[in-house]
Amino acid sequence: MEKVSVFGAGSWGTALSYVLAQNGHDLLLWTHRKEQADEINQHTNKRYLKDVKLPESLKATSDLPQAVAHSCIFVLAVPTKAIREVCQEIKKNLDQKILFVHVSKGIEPDSLKRISEMIREEIPEQWIEDIVVLSGPSHAEEVVQEHPTTVTAACENTESAIRVQDLFMNQYFRVYTNTDVIGVEIGGALKNIIALAVGITDGLEFGDNAKAAIMTRGLAEIARLGVKMGATPLTFSGLTGVGDLIVTCTSVHSRNWRAGNMLGKGKSLDEVLQEMGMVVEGIRTTKAAYQLSKAYDVPMPITVALYSVLFENVSTDQAAGSLMGRTKKNEMEDLVDLL
Template sequence: MKEIAVLGAGSWGTALSLVLADNGHKVRLWSHRKEQADEINQTHQNLKYLDVTLPSNIVAYSDVESCISGVKAIVIVVPTKAIREMCKQLNKSIEPSIPIIHASKGIEPVSLKRVSQMISEELDDYKYEDIVVLSGPSHAEEVALRHPTTVTVASLNSEHAKLAQDLFINESFRVYTSSDVLGIELGGALKNIIALGAGISDGLGYGDNAKAALMTRGLAEIARLGTKLGANPLSFLGLSGVGDLIVTCTSVHSRNWRAGNLLGKGHKLEDVLKEMGMVVEGVRTVKAAYQYAKEENVEMPITEGIYQVLFEGKKPNEVVEQLMNRSKREEMNDIAHLLYERYAR
């Protein structure tokens, strides 16, 4: 049994706290709002995010320094836009030897940094190689109900990856390990873009044919960019690639799908985000991926189309027409081609 700090009391942070608590660990769940921490401690509930009862071995904090004092591991689960500020607070009292696991999915616009890169930049005396990322098809609502879930933890430090695996794995939450931090993070971040597109497609009233095509070609875009940046193409066929893509594009639990669905029905982006009331990581990631595609000269027509809907005022049906009328070409399974290039020659 270990004391673990989970930083971020949203739905995902709360769900991961439940997994750790089920495994017998003492969990310190940090919230940036004192009233939320008080609610959790007094009622054993976090109703804004998850309608479940929290066990007594989850205790909420609103002070970061107290939350991380003496813990054996830190799990960061705040939105990507809050990562740098979170790390600046940690710098005041963190011990460099404490393993850090993050479960946030996104890419920082402009800098194009992944979450692990942002963490290593902001934390003094902490190596990028030691950070662990947790990702995969895992809706918080289902994890909290102990429905079978599988995820991947990735780190260049195999001992830290195995530690994370041991902390989280149980009969309803299966954990695999990987060394491809780049691929696991990119898969988890970029699938949110395609989920926005899937929601838009459903909002427009299109059927399964359209969504299947969107997901398939969307995975090709993710793989093209990911392998160009150095990721292992096999990662995009795994849990944090095609697995996460499926669950995020097809479920009403997905914030990105729900946001896209409203956009497809004609709502404006600012109204959608206000109605959601929670962070929609895909919106921010679209900016970063669009910039990445331009800088790396990678063809990403779906990403470009969604960017046009979100930030240039283009109507969703116009983007669909634009995609359907692209120049004729031979279909090539991008991932199969990338695997051939990497392994068969």
């Protein structure tokens, strides 16, 4: 049994807490809202996981110093935009080295930092034992129903990845290891952009042909950028590449797909965000990916088209037309670039 602190009580943070509690670990889940902590201690979190009974051993708190003091393993499950703020609060209370496990999927606009890089910038090196990325095709709603799920624990230090693998793995939650941190983080973040684009095509009622095209060409964009940033090409054919892309682009559980679907049906971005009521990571990540495509000189036409819809008031129909009317090219050029 290990002591573990989870920071962030949204759907994914709660689902992972469910797994950890079921695995017999001494788990404390932190939320910044006292009323939510009180509800979780009554074994529900209805806003995020309706009709789910949480294990009695799953305890919650809104006292951040208490969560920090509880363990030396921290699972960061807050949205990308909150990573720095939460890390800044955490470091005020540290007195030992911590194994950080981050489970969010995004890139910070402007700085263009991956989440592991953001953590290293905010937490002094003296307090970091290691940083592991836990990512893969995984809907919280299905994890708490104990449906079979597979994810990847990525760290350059294989021993740390195996430690996280042992922490989470059970009969319904299978964890693989990987040393390609860049590839796992890029794949997890950028698949949200493609899911937004697929949602738009579904909202426009373009059918399955268009969906398959966006997913396939979207994966090529993700891999092109990831390899240019130092990732291993094979990572994008694994769980955190094509696996995560499939689940996010094809499921009604996907926030990014649902947001894109509403955009395709003619709703404005403000209307979509108000109706969703939860963080849609792909919107923020689209801006960062657009900036990365410029910084690394990587052609990313789907990303550019989505950026124009989200931030330049281009209609979804116009953006679709611009993609279809691009200069002709050979499909194999992308594959050659990755070798």
